[in-house]
Amino acid sequence: MAQARRRGRPRETGTDEAILDAARDLLLREGYARLSMEKVAVAAGVGKPTVYRRWPSKAALVADVARRSSTAATPDGEIPEPRPGDVVRTLVSWFRSHAQSVTAPDNAALVLALTAAAAASPQDAESLYLGSTREQHTTLVELLRAGIATGELRADTDVDAVVGALIGSSLYLLLTGRTAEAPERAEGSVRALLDGIRSPEAGAPG
Structure with missing residues (x-):
């Protein structure tokens, strides 16, 4: 999909921004x-x-809208560097604030649109998911591996499976409509x- 979008004449940043802004407003x-x-x-x-x-499908456009909005508007995007032995506490604290952010009305609308796009376009589902969560996924994987290296987490931990479950838990909160309980849940x-x-x-962490 990315290769297809690079063909043709060079893209104009101003035009890209106008299209992404328009798509975001319409989605909301x-x-x-x-x-x-x-x-x-x-x-x-x-x-x-x-x-x-620029975008071969509606699903591809929505993926870029969600990725751009997440990068620009989500203050909790960066996970802090934990002290040795403090990986679990760092994850717990970050996911609580992340749940508050992702269930805010505008962010929630965009995440739900991304979910609908994935359901409507199965061939784009993986790229939609990865496009919106790749940086988060990579950072969480590194954080869990740091916990394994320091002995805080078990050496046989399936890191990718755990990260998928962590990210998926935020989506579950949105799909079940229980956003008021999101931080605690x-x-x-x-x-x-x-x-x-x-x-x-x-x-045990505090």
Whole structure:
């Protein structure tokens, strides 16, 4: 998908920004189901072919809208460097604040649009997921590996599986509509999951 978007003449940053802004506004107002490339083109003041030259499908456009919005508007995007033996505490604290951020109205609308895009376009589902969570996934993997290296977490931990479960827990909170309980439920989910991979020699986090 990325290769297809690099073909043709060089992209104009101003045009890209106008299209992404228009798509984001339409998503927040009307939702994914009512979004169309034609509506985006009209709102951005460009022709529909201009949109398609940059994004081959609605799902691909939504993925970039979500990725851009997450990078620009989510204050908890960076996970702090933990002290040795403090990986679990760092994860618990971060996911509590992350749950508050991801369930905020605008962010929630974009995440749900991304989910709808993945469901509507199975061939794009993996790229949609990775495109919106790749940096977060990489950072969490490194954090868990640091916990393994210091003996806080078990050496046989399936790091990728744990990270997938952690990221997925935020989506579950949105899909079940229990956003008011999100911080507490997210913290409880993370603690329960990490209890299963904590090294027997490691003490319980505060």
